[in-house]
Amino acid sequence: MYKIIHIILFLFISQWTYAQLSPGDLAKAHAHLEGISNCTKCHVLGEKVENSKCLDCHNLLNDRIRKNLGYHASSDIKGKQCIECHSDHHGRKFELIRFDKNTFKHELTGYKLKGKHQNLDCKACHQSKFIADKRAAEKDYTFLGLNPKCASCHTDVHQQTLSTNCNDCHTEESFVPASKFNHQNTKYPLLGKHQNVDCINCHRVDTKNGQRFQQFAGVKFNSCTSCHTDVHKNKFGPNCTDCHSVNSFRTVKALNNFDHNIADFKLTGKHKNVDCKSCHKGSYTAPIEHNRCSNCHQDYHQGQFVKKRLSPDCKDCHTLNGFVGSTYSIDQHNKSIFPLRGSHLATPCFACHQQEEKWQFRNIGETCVDCHNNIHKEVLKEKYYPKENCEACHSENRWSEIQFDHNKTKYKLLGAHEKQTCRSCHFNQGEATQKFTGFDQECLSCHQDEHQKQFEKAGKTDCLKCHQHENWTIAQFNHDKTDFKLEGKHATLDCAACHKPQQLSKITFTQYKFKDFTCATCHQ
Structure with missing residues (x-):
């Protein structure tokens, strides 16, 4: 009974003594330190509260101060006593x-608030679920233990497929868009049209681990077909860049390296130099009919x-080296309605077929006068060349080769006359004037009278009495049949001894006729 009274008395005296020493109840966080036996855990006997006592308990804060980290290691706080800001025994x-949230300098913590962080309430970040340090997490109320990395507070929408340093791409103003991201610093710099493509066209949105997920890492880009459909179905190989550029699929490079021979139409001749767009209008994928030149x-x-209804193709006459010139052969021409013979074989095509600006190959005529001017039309009777058929007299070898049968006329050609050309008689010398009618059979109608009408009788001179058709040599002349018969010495004289040249009106001729035949006419 005595012991019980003693204990009760001791407790009463202790409580009375502590009540006399303590200025008030400890805050909730320090409530476990109530009691006189715990005073030295915060106080030094005879002195005030020292920082060392606080830091012995608050070891997380102590570590940060020793490492010169955080708000309590800043120039504004370092050297102060904890009790100046964190006094207790106030209930x-x-x-x-x-602290005043409006004036608190958050940059002193080592984490300066920027952008959207400036407008957030402290509790939005300083929550127990964001505290990474287990020692701080055990506290009911603390601002310590947060990790400055974005992912410690924000959900990693990239699900650890990208760098954990969100600031590489994003700013604290807004996560969208990622204004600091520069695609040029990646393994796939954006060039040409790719610069204007919306991200979602290449970086598809899907669901991963039950969350909306947009894939940025691991996108294949080693080939254009990783993203683009090969409209050529690998017909031209896998390297689209051999023909196309990133500026546009419709803009094709100079196809120096493109082997058109792998296509259905091999480029040869002039086609090698033709611009692609001349044939591929609008699209290189659209099929082009190419079986015929037309x-x-x-x-x-x-x-x-x-x-x-059948049309020959251009290639039947032309080559791929150009439309100028033709491979149309003489053998082919000879199968037409106008076979080439004689001089026509050497006649250039344009002489007959390019009569005007354009070449004409149909309805240009089949007879000579369709191409050649009929110079005989007004002067030669049709009966000698029916239907103006030049071949009645001429041949295709040359115009001067004439086979006209002169016996059909009233004047049969004999002797030297057979050897003459038509022009000798029927064309006036020095003129192109033709004459086929109006002739008589008298020699002097064509030949000049060199005897100045000495042998004219009744207005006519018969040359054939002395001359013959073969030549002008006098082979049959008989002087005995003249008025002066040659006798004696006269019979052996040369003709020129008696028949001497005379001149009349500047014309020289040989005198064959004499007024009389007395000796004095010739002899003096």
């Missing part, structure tokens, strides 16, 4: 951590060669 509900080229001849 259970007293807030040990008190699929691309206009028919210059405007259907001249169409027969019975």
